[in-house]
Amino acid sequence: MAFESRPFEHDVDTLLDIEKTPLQRLAYYGRFLWRDRGGMIGMFIFLTVVVAALFSPQLSPYDPLDQRLRDSKLPPAWAADGTWDHPLGTDNLGRDILSRIIYGSRVSLTVGFFGVLIAATLGMLIGSIAGYIGGRVDSAIMSIINLILSLPYLLFVVFIAAILGRSLLNVILIFGITDSPIFARVTRGEVLRIRRSGYVESAISAGARWPHIIVDHIIPNLIGPLITLATFEMSAMIFYEAGLGFLGLSVPPSVPSWGNMLANGRKYLTNAPWIAAAPGLAIMYTSLGMNLLGDWLRDVLDPRLRRARR
């Protein structure tokens, strides 16, 4: 989906981009964020989830593991017989759902962050080797990657999660490794594009050495597309982690995670639907935010795509 624009259609702002100091550029991005409502909302959502994960103990009204069977299946505050003691109600064991949602953000963000970190590191390594060496090595690596990407991803993730057993580390490793081909493909494409670009060619003809070209030209130009990809992939991992949890294949059942809560809530769907509703809304909220943020980042970090947003 390349939206190639013609040079004369660029913003005047964009053309002046190169002449700006880093601080001015940051201010420019800030203005761009202000102008883009979707990006603002996405950033706000993402920050709230990060704050919830960082300050879970301070924000949670109760201990997420605290069971009070006397208080089981209390409805949320807006229901006819709900109270503000438990704003989102309680689950079948009398645990406070709001507190569990807040703590659940920790699992989701940890999996998303470290999963993407591993995937991006592996992928960048493989992708830059392919793009840099080129020739047969490149076409061999790329055909393997394209074929891996055409396999039924979810099925293999479920398969391997069932074998390795339930632990946070296993989930992170599974996503980190299985997601790396996407990063490799994007990195390789960008490395090739940058290597062939006019400014790298002129740098070479001016006698620049490869270390200089890699540090000054290739890496700065790789960061934009990879950050955008990382945002979308993080959102996808949060999604898939919850899905694995729903099947009982993610973190151990004692850990409050959105997927585990959803799996538990499914059993009480007819008489206590709020147990399943809350974690689903949390996943949707996070995913919506990260997708909006990703769309915005793509616009800002890749000026070639700006036109497509109108």
Added chain:
Amino acid sequence: MHRYFLSRVLQSVLLLLGVVVLVFFMVRITGDPASLMMPRNATPEQIEAFREAMGFNRPLIVQFWDFFTHALVGDFGNSLHFKSPALPLVIERLPATLELATAAMLMAILIGVPLGLLGGFSPGSVLDSLARLVGLLGQSIPNFWLALIMILVFAVRLGWFPSFGRDEWKSVVLPAFALGLATMGQIVRLTRSSTLEIRSEDFIRTAHSKGLLPRTIYTKHVLRNVAIPLVSIIGVQFGYMLGGSIYIEFIFAWPGIGQLLEQAIGWRDFPMVQAIAVFTSVAVLALNLLTDAAYMIIDPRIRYGIRE
């Protein structure tokens, strides 16, 4: 064209061999396939007897050769749960999964394509906002959660559709919608953005200035060009549905391959899981080849070997 297609077929066959190797080693990552496949409360003697019976005590290379040569002719051994060959049990479940995926894809196309076209024809309109909303929600709503909410609303509260099983035509509506929503979102976004892009191409302006009817321009020029990226996404997404219907089949007790996978994992029936993984990969790769072929038919540039 033929050379390109042949090389794609060859690559797919190689990948399949790779998948067979992969599923062989996957059940051995923990080091002991016997205790992986036996119930958690099995005694050491039972595990030892099972290891003997399955041949897991033979040298790895012998086991591998045995597995590989049998897998090539479709023999993945007996399902531990059903005590009969695994592959026929998987194939038995194929029609249900195909039915679900086809219904989901039809829903996604029938709603997604018109909505994307209408949005792309009139950017900024109410329909366009609707198209963008569907695109965004399709991306953000977890299908397993949507399935639960739909069961609650449309099956339990309103009683319009059955909440599980595959007994009547109505049974497929809820699972198909839940499975198809993400694809619908993608189709809407892709159709909308490529319509927007193609509308401003030079050849469309030329067509307008020749005095062609807008209807002719849209059907002959815009639609044909929108169809090219759509075909590839539809092929990819259909493959994704075959492998990704596990949650939906699990929630709706839909008797397809996804449900079988969920059950086989519960039973620790890994020969069955291996058969499912290989079989689904075959289906997905075959589908990708079909997509490639369709691509060549609608895009003459590819047919004549002019590839970007």
